[in-house]
Structure formats: structure tokens, C-alpha cells
Amino acid sequence: MNDFTHQLVDEDELPAGAPRAQAAASLPDAAQRFELADVTDRHDAPELLAAWRDMLGRGTSPEKLYQSPEFFRCIVESEHGTTRTHALYAVHRRSDGACVGIVPVRKSAQEVGFGVGPLRFGGRKLATLQVLGSVPLLDRSEPGLAAFVFDSLLRRHPECQVLSMQAVPAPQVDALDSLAGLTAKVFNGMRGCHTVPLPENFDAYLQKFSSKKRYNLTRQVRLLGAEAGEVQVCRIEAPEQVAGLIEAMRAILPAGHFAELANAARLERMARHGLMHSYVIRCGVQDVAVVLGTRSSDVWHVHNIAALPKYHALSAGTSAVHLALQDVITHFSFADADFGYGSPNQDFRATHVLKHRCTVLVCRARSATAALLAAHRVWQHAADGVVARIKEAQRRLKQRNIAARQAKAAAG
Structure with a gap:
């Protein structure tokens, strides 16, 4: 054995x-x-x-x-x-x-x-x-x-x-x-579980991106602030902050998703025992994004990311994650951020390490x-x-249809 x-x-x-x-x-x-x-x-x-x-x-x-x-x-x-x-x-x-x-x-x-x-x-x-x-x-x-x-x-x-x-x-x-x-x-x-190894400082984290990507991340935050109001990063850790988190979730999440996640008693318990680590991104007086997370001694776990639909064009969700990671790296000593299963946002793939579980x-x-x-x-x-096999057949059919349309357009 x-x-x-x-x-x-x-x-x-x-x-x-x-x-x-x-x-x-x-x-x-x-x-x-x-x-x-x-x-x-x-x-x-x-x-x-x-x-x-x-x-x-x-x-x-x-x-x-x-x-x-x-x-x-x-x-x-x-x-x-x-x-x-x-x-x-x-x-x-x-x-x-x-x-x-x-x-x-x-x-x-x-x-x-x-x-x-x-x-x-x-x-x-x-x-x-x-x-x-x-x-x-x-x-x-x-x-x-x-x-x-x-x-x-x-x-x-x-x-x-x-x-x-x-x-x-x-x-x-x-x-x-x-x-x-x-x-x-x-x-x-x-x-595949998507994780981000967290360096000692935020500058080291930014160096994982190309200069163009670093510029775009900063620009997205600036544009969000110009459109929606001054950007504030509100870290949620204490039980008395949970009510504000829930109000932000109510404003941002679809009703079904909100009902599933916004359990005040559970969130307050997590906060009371030092496990809550979430963020609300506020612009002016308006909550525009939430990052729902928890923490252990060495990992920041990210469970949900959501932004107001009217700010999707300004990449509010991407900016929320960027700002939350800046706060996490600057003020804490976690070894990793764990984003769970699924596909990472294209903007952050340069920093993600895929771990299979x-x-x-x-x-x-x-x-x-x-x-x-x-x-x-x-x-x-x-x-x-x-x-x-079904997906492969669908892919080939799509390619044939595109080729047929292109041939028809060329002939016309």
C-alpha cells in the first residue's frame, strides 16, 4: 500500500x-x-x-x-x-x-x-x-x-x-x-483552478504585464472614475461592514444571484471569525462593483466578481479586481490569490497559474x-x-458555412 x-x-x-x-x-x-x-x-x-x-x-x-x-x-x-x-x-x-x-x-x-x-x-x-x-x-x-x-x-x-x-x-x-x-x-x-502567486509588492506584480497592459489597466480605472465619480476601494472585513456589502450586492447582482449569496448571518459569522475579505468599489456615492472573497492564513479566495451592467463597457469588473489585488498585495502577505475553477479574465491571464484539482x-x-x-x-x-465529437462537428459546420458565404460574396 x-x-x-x-x-x-x-x-x-x-x-x-x-x-x-x-x-x-x-x-x-x-x-x-x-x-x-x-x-x-x-x-x-x-x-x-x-x-x-x-x-x-x-x-x-x-x-x-x-x-x-x-x-x-x-x-x-x-x-x-x-x-x-x-x-x-x-x-x-x-x-x-x-x-x-x-x-x-x-x-x-x-x-x-x-x-x-x-x-x-x-x-x-x-x-x-x-x-x-x-x-x-x-x-x-x-x-x-x-x-x-x-x-x-x-x-x-x-x-x-x-x-x-x-x-x-x-x-x-x-x-x-x-x-x-x-x-x-x-x-x-x-x-483547472486559476491562482495568482502574489509577490511582495505591487510593482513586482505589475511587471508581469506588458507595458501596454499596465497602461490599459491604469487607464480603465481613470476612465471609470471620470464617468462614475471618484473611485474608492472599500475593504470588507468586520461584521458591522456586512450590511453595506449586502446593499452593494443588492444593487449590483441579479435577483437570483443575490438571493443565493447574500446570507447576512453567514457573512457576519465569517467576518466575526476573521475569514471575510471582500471589496466594494464605490464611485462617488454609488457602489459599482463587488469582489466577494474570504481568506485563510496564506490564501485570498475570490468567490464572485460583479459590476453594474451600465459600467461593463468601462471594464468595471476588471478594474475592481485590479484595485482589490493592489490592496491585498500592499497590506497583506498572502502567498496566492485563488479565483477558483473556470476561465480567467483575458486581462489577467499573464499573471494566472493554472493548478489542476x-x-x-x-x-x-x-x-x-x-x-x-x-x-x-x-x-x-x-x-x-x-x-x-459533437463540438468538433459543429466547429467544422461553422467553418464550412463561413467558407460558403465568403465564396458567394467573392462570386457576387
């Missing part, structure tokens, strides 16, 4: 083709060495927090935000007086009681659908235990630890059919190939769930092939 705990941290550093270490311990051996304890009700205990923060500081997840003590407190508060879906586990070494893992989890559901493009022919919803942060906080020097933790979580939650890790970096996926008694499946393939589902080997996920993977591969 591969030593997943070790590889999870170090695989990025291995040269191509380097041999992978094999785990020295089987699951029964690991059960003699480790103990998984539910510490949900002690999540604020000082000794637990100290161990948690130490492991978080050494963690490698691209989504540390979601495995932090602050985010867990947000979940606890949001579920106060309701059915609990969250849990926090600590892993201790039996020999000396040392903490070798902290694993926050939350129950959810995973839809496994069968379809082609927008067409859906059926599917099944799986009861899921989500491993928050995707890359678990485990001591990399302990062989067999991750397999023990995954197996123990499924035993603790027999109502859950799969464990879900929603953003596993591509270089770390192979480490999941051999987990004793378990199987790990990449769900719906790899996706995927959802990984872990379940019991030789189970009905494993068979379902295997069937889905075969189906999805075939469906993707059909969609690719």
Missing part, C-alpha cells in the same frame, strides 16, 4: 518517474498504533487548538480555510439548535498520546448523475462525509496513518457511503491508488458504491467523447 500520508506532502517535490514509498503498516497494525477520538465538543480546548494550529501551519491543502478552527466555529454556530452535521476528530499515537492528526468533517450528499451534456438520464444521491480542506491534516512521518483515518471515519459513520475530498491537487491523486480495503475514485475528472470519493472496495462509481467513470468517459 502506498504511504499516502507521506506522499500527500512530498509528491510535488519528487522528480518525474521517482519510485513511490510503500507503507510499512497494514490497517490492523495501524489500529494498534493510532486512536481516532471525537473531540467535537472540545473544539475550543486550548491544548487541542494548539495542536490544530500547528498542523494547519504545516498543512499543504489549497483550501486550508475550510479546515481551520475559525471555519469550524462558523459551522458550529450555524447549526446551533439544529441537527448536527459536523464533527471534529483528533488522531493520537497510542504509544505516547501525541496528536498526529486533526480531521474536521461534515455530512453532505453527492449526486452521481448519468447523462450527456445537458441531458440527464438518471442518477443516485450518495450519503457523504466531506473531509473539510480536502488534504487532511495528518503527520506525514506516520506510515499508514491516512488509510487508518479513512477506514475509521467510514466505520464511525456507517450511514455515509463515501468520503469526499473536493479539491485534491492533481500531483497528489496517485497517492490514493492503494488504500487497504478502500477504493478512491476521481469524480468528474480534473478541473479534482474531487476524490473514497468508499469500501468491492461494494455497491464502488461499482456505481466505476460505472459512472466509464459512462462519463464515453459521454465526454460524444460531447467532444
